[in-house]
Amino acid sequence: KAGVTQTPRYLIKTRGQQVTLSCSPISGHRSVSWYQQTPGQGLQFLFEYFSETQRNKGNFPGRFSGRQFSNSRSEMNVSTLELGDSALYLCASSLAGIGSYEQYFGPGTRLTVT
Amino acid sequence: AQTVTQSQPEMSVQEAETVTLSCTYDTSESDYYLFWYKQPPSRQMILVIRQEAYKQQNATENRFSVNFQKAAKSFSLKISDSQLGDAAMYFCACSLEYGNKLVFGAGTILRVKS
Numbered sequence: 417k418a419g420v421t422q423t424p425r426y427l428i429k430t431r432g433q434q435v436t437l438s439c440s441p442i443s444g445h446r447s448v449s450w451y452q453q454t455p456g457q458g459l460q461f462l463f464e465y466f467s468e469t470q471r472n473k474g475n476f477p478g479r480f481s482g483r484q485f486s487n488s489r490s491e492m493n494v495s496t497l498e499l500g501d502s503a504l505y506l507c508a509s510s511l512a513g514i515g516s517y518e519q520y521f522g523p524g525t526r527l528t529v530t
Numbered sequence: 531a532q533t534v535t536q537s538q539p540e541m542s543v544q545e546a547e548t549v550t551l552s553c554t555y556d557t558s559e560s561d562y563y564l565f566w567y568k569q570p571p572s573r574q575m576i577l578v579i580r581q582e583a584y585k586q587q588n589a590t591e592n593r594f595s596v597n598f599q600k601a602a603k604s605f606s607l608k609i610s611d612s613q614l615g616d617a618a619m620y621f622c623a624c625s626l627e628y629g630n631k632l633v634f635g636a637g638t639i640l641r642v643k644s
């Protein structure tokens with residue numbers, strides 16, 4: 417079974433631009449969560465989608481948004497990029513939307529904002 | 531709100547020796563789950579071990595075991611017979627029953643010496 421895939425793997429953007437990152441979960445998984453990883457703030461939860469509905473949201477500004485499609489694939493969008501948005505963005509999928517289930521992580525998308 | 535604290539930024543262990551990584555957490559919920567995730571350099575995050583808070587018995591996965599002290603809100607990871615492949619960043623994390631929001635600690639870099 418294929419693992420979680422994220423595209424693109426690397427991205428360089430300029431301040432003020434917007435970016436869309438994609439995540440394909442493991443087949444059959446209905447929950448997709450997004451995390452931001454930076455050296456200063458560590459791993460922080462962005463949001464979780466389950467059956468196309470956002471169920472949980474972290475403490476990030478409205479510039480960060482996401483969505484999930486009927487096939488469980490998810491995208492996250494960051495508008496009006498800031499230098500501080502440079503980070504590794506990790507996507508994780510889970511079979512169900514229950515905290516006890518293991519989350520499987522993708523390789524991440526490395527976003528650099530210049 | 532949940533918080534997870536890892537007080538050891540970096541640890542070293544000799545190959546074949548045993549090492550313990552510390553983690554404390556705080557939550558007001560009664561049902562929650564605790565995890566240790568491993569993130570090797572430039573590789574994907576993978577689950578090492580999981581503990582359900584309602585279980586008194588400490589979880590064990592081969593060379594990895596935990597010491598779960600619920601009253602003290604402590605969740606340490608013991609790695610026995612350390613191997614070179616164990617070198618990685620280790621994250622302690624907590625999630626509640628509902629939803630897949632993981633709250634991570636800052637991480638501990640484990641170095642294994644041959």
